[in-house]
Amino acid sequence: MMRITVTVNGQVYEREAPGHRTLLHFLRQDLGLTGAKEGCGAGECGACTVLLDGQAVNACLVLAPEVDGRRVDTVEGQAVDGKLSTIQDAFNRNHAVQCGFCTAGMLMSTQDLLSRQPKPRDDDIKEAIEGNFCRCTGYLQIIEAVRDASGRTDGKGGLKHA
């Protein structure tokens, strides 16, 4: 066991973590933050995407002791006092959520993208969410939502690809 100190969504946590615990299981089971989902557990699907020191990573492919002294952001950190983030609001308005399993990962990949490129081109958006699988295949609405979150559309939302 190793004692780790990690800042998650701005709050400092000190916990014991065995070497073989993944960051995903640490977040979900030890901290009770179940927003990040376990899809494949092998870095294929991106449902567990979180930000590690501001960079999108698959939490299933990080060991908990690796995050000692570092900053992790999860989807729970996006809404503030019950008010959706700009990205979440854009996903909502553009019907970018179907079953919802990929949504937390999509939101975090989008947060990483917009922090690097506030006005991404469509190719940038596709590259940023390349590692996030939506098995409802609602990609067009998701891309539309990211465009909207970046201020590239009229902001009215709605279904543009029905």
Added chain:
Amino acid sequence: MLHDFEFRAPKTRAELLQVLADHGGLAKLMAGGTDVIVNLRAGAIKPRVVVDVKQVEGYGALAWSDAEGLVIRPATTINDLLRLPGLRERFPLLHACAHDLASYQIRNRATVIGNIVNASPCADMAPALLCLDARAVIASQAGEHEVPMREFITGVKRTVLLPGEVLDRVVVPAASAGARGGYAKLKRINGHDLGLVAVAVHKHDGELRVAVGSAAPTPVMVAGLGENDDAASVVAAARAVISPISDLRCTKEYREHMVGVYIRRLLREVA
């Protein structure tokens, strides 16, 4: 669930080499973890100690110099490499291979050196490093020694590394800078996927080199081609060194055919 193992994150190279010397074959080196953690989860490896190399002093450095060339250390991620100013201009092939590796999240974690040490036949960084004449510098408590990248990978998931050794750095010589090059990778989908087959073409100082991934037990290089060789003879030379297999992703005939298609396409692109 992963099996129970000890996690170590040495801060210096001396400490790292001591941990490796102490545990020998029972220690598994980990950098980005994008292959190691997958293998741990699948039970394919059961190390007693997992040794994270990312905190070793100096292992995150990535530097270009006219004298030494490009020196890549074990904690350099694929995205670190892609963000290096001037990479695309100096080493377009290295940039193309790095950009085609997995997904954005994976590129934030996967390392160049880990991709080589993992020694998959489809390792995306291998074709570029083979064509660019990269050198592998191996360290252990006995000291350092160097092997050409062409000799580093010896078989499927096998390298020349012995227990107690670490691939300390990969050096891409300055003489390779400015070469023209391109990479084409066949995938089942437009998104991220392992390559069904991949081809790299490199032209520099009158010499043409072609490297092929996923078409033999190791990524392979076709050397000694002339810059003006016609496409048919380059394809024939490549077919002579590959030995593709049929597997659940496609047939050996399809792989062999696409190697030819990609060579012809890339020769036009880098002409």
